[in-house]
Amino acid sequence: MTARHHEILIVGGGAAGITVAAQLRQQHEVHLDVAIIDPSDVHYYQAAFTLVGGGAYKLEDTRRSEGELIPDGVTWIKDAVTAFSPDTNSVSLADGTTVTYKYLVVCPGLQVNWAGIKGLKEYVGRYGVCSNYSPNTVEYTFEMLKSLKPGMKAVFTQAPMPIKCPGAPQKAVYLAADYLAKSGIRTHVDVRFLTATPAIFGVPFYAKELVKVAARHNIPVSYNHNLVDIDGRKRKATFAITAGEQQGQTVTLDYDMLHVTPPQSAPDFVKASPLANTAGFVDVHANSLQHTKYKNVFSLGDAAGTANSKTAAAVRKQAPVVVRNILHLINGGALEDAYDGYGACPLTTGYGKVLMAEFIYGGKPTPTLPLDPRKERLVNWWIKTDFLPRLYWDYMLKGKVSFPEHNTAYVEPAA
Ligand SMILES: Cc1cc2nc3c(=O)[nH]c(=O)nc-3n(C[C@H](O)[C@H](O)[C@H](O)COP(=O)(O)OP(=O)(O)OC[C@H]3O[C@@H](n4cnc5c(N)ncnc54)[C@H](O)[C@@H]3O)c2cc1C
Structure with missing residues (x-):
């Protein structure tokens, strides 16, 4: 050896x-x-x-x-x-x-555990089962979105933590709802979001705003619902309910499009x-x-x-x-x-709209720009789609270290 x-x-x-x-x-x-x-x-x-x-x-x-x-x-x-x-x-x-x-x-x-949900490995990429969590299946998400017609159902899921970018599953559902609205068929397509987590986002400061975003898009959100089984041929998704009065029970939904966040470890x-x-x-x-x-x-x-x-x-x-x-x-x-635990999640709440969630350990908000971080903004869409990719390829991966500092002294406004 x-x-x-x-x-x-x-x-x-x-x-x-x-x-x-x-x-x-x-x-x-x-x-x-x-x-x-x-x-x-x-x-x-x-x-x-x-x-x-x-x-x-x-x-x-x-x-x-x-x-x-x-x-x-x-x-x-x-x-x-x-x-x-x-x-x-x-x-x-x-x-x-x-x-x-x-x-x-x-x-x-x-590690993305595609085998962690029954039927996922078998059906992902076909029979309406798509996922933004792989380069092999991400384009199928948009294909499915484009194929939705009045009377159809689109179901979006979020696996238990830890997952890459915990805001990413709900970004997908907001973009879908906005896409359907722009196509004039939003009210005729049933769009729902089921998450295995007990809240829409781990940082309460931003979660309060995101609950309002989901409501504005008319997206029912089910918490503590963990996707456990996909029958691709019958287009049925089964969720285990992990907390609350129905804990231990399962619920099965029909879908035409199923966007899955796979379990990760x-x-x-x-x-x-x-x-x-x-x-x-x-x-x-x-x-x-x-x-x-x-x-x-x-x-x-x-x-x-x-x-x-x-x-x-x-x-x-x-x-x-x-x-x-x-x-x-x-x-x-x-x-x-x-x-200090800094992380950031640019939440695409629609086309041209991003809520820039930045925070450190303990869920303390620490915005970089001197703007109210609870607001969805067009400038954040530009940051997400244009500035951050350039920052990644041309600065971060090149070893350049001087980046804008996040504001650790930010004080949350009174409610
Ligand atoms: C759908 C999605 C949306 C996201 N959205 C955002 C976002 O908006 N903002 C944001 O900041 N982040 C986002 N992320 C998360 C971001 O991509 C990750 O947090 C980041 O890539 C983590 O970097 P890493 O180097 O730890 O892991 P990775 O970038 O995943 O790299 C891991 C590397 O390790 C290699 N590797 C694996 N196993 C072995 C092995 N046995 N031996 C040697 N090498 C190995 C892999 O080939 C890979 O190159 C998103 C991720 C996804 C999937």
Whole structure:
């Protein structure tokens, strides 16, 4: 068995891995030997998938070749990690080789469990079952939306947490309702949203507004309804009711279009490793992102066991903290507890309208712009569809670190 060694080894070359590698390469005072392990040929800007599903963005514009994004001077090991051995500072790869490291950054994202709902794997992409959660099925969402006719039923679901971008499932339903309104058939199509969560959004400050948005669109919302079974041929979706008076019962709905948010979890190889917490995610400190036991291990992005919203926006604020803290370990400085839990969810509440939900640990709102963050705005639509993709490709993934600061001193207005 062969063995390779890199000073800094990054597992996962998605939003987090590329950003950390690019920022490490900006350090000119020290020469760092950095490698990224990722088996994928392509890299997606997943944050625009909701727009693709709503027909407002092209799938091809979300896709770039992974090779082009690996920063110059960084080694790309094109393979999948299968196991971590932090006691010997090594990881195992699918090809049977081992890579050792001095510092490890773990960011392989979330695992999408298509087999977690009966019938989903079999039917997704056909028989009206669509999902914005995969590049293979996201265009089918818009196809289904366009096929809706008066008298039809569209059902949108949200899986239990954790999921990528917890606001994304409801963004899909608002765009659908607006699309139907613009087509003149909204009142003739039954559109509903069923979520496994007990509230429409995890941050009450924004949830209050989103309940009003759903009501304005005439979308009935059912809470604590977890999709468990899809019969694609009969076009029936069954939900388990997980709380309230009907807890333990199931309800089956007919649909013509079913937009599914698949269940998600920490990747199995992370879950099974000594790095995992009880929920399966990498057990790191909330603010320094350093592993609680293995001091030369860091994690960020969706695989990190932190309580922030799992978003690329969070990665943007986490990456500089991870990079600075690795440099502190190398240079002998004290670690910074600098990540405050920032996450952002630009909620597309209709075409040309976005409510920009930004917040930190504890659900405290922290807007970047000096505007009332509860309001849906056209400027936020421009930020979502134009500014943020450029920020991602041209600044974040290039390792540039100066971004607008969110306002941690923001005070919630009286009701
Ligand atoms: C529908 C949808 C809507 C979203 N909307 C938004 C939004 O509006 N705003 C926002 O900020 N975020 C949004 N997100 C979330 C955002 O895309 C993620 O939070 C972000 O990509 C997380 O970055 P990451 O690097 O942790 O994971 P990813 O970007 O998913 O990258 C993980 C990488 O790890 C690699 N990998 C996996 N397994 C292995 C392995 N065994 N070995 C090596 N490498 C491996 C993968 O190939 C991949 O390249 C959305 C996501 C989806 C799906």
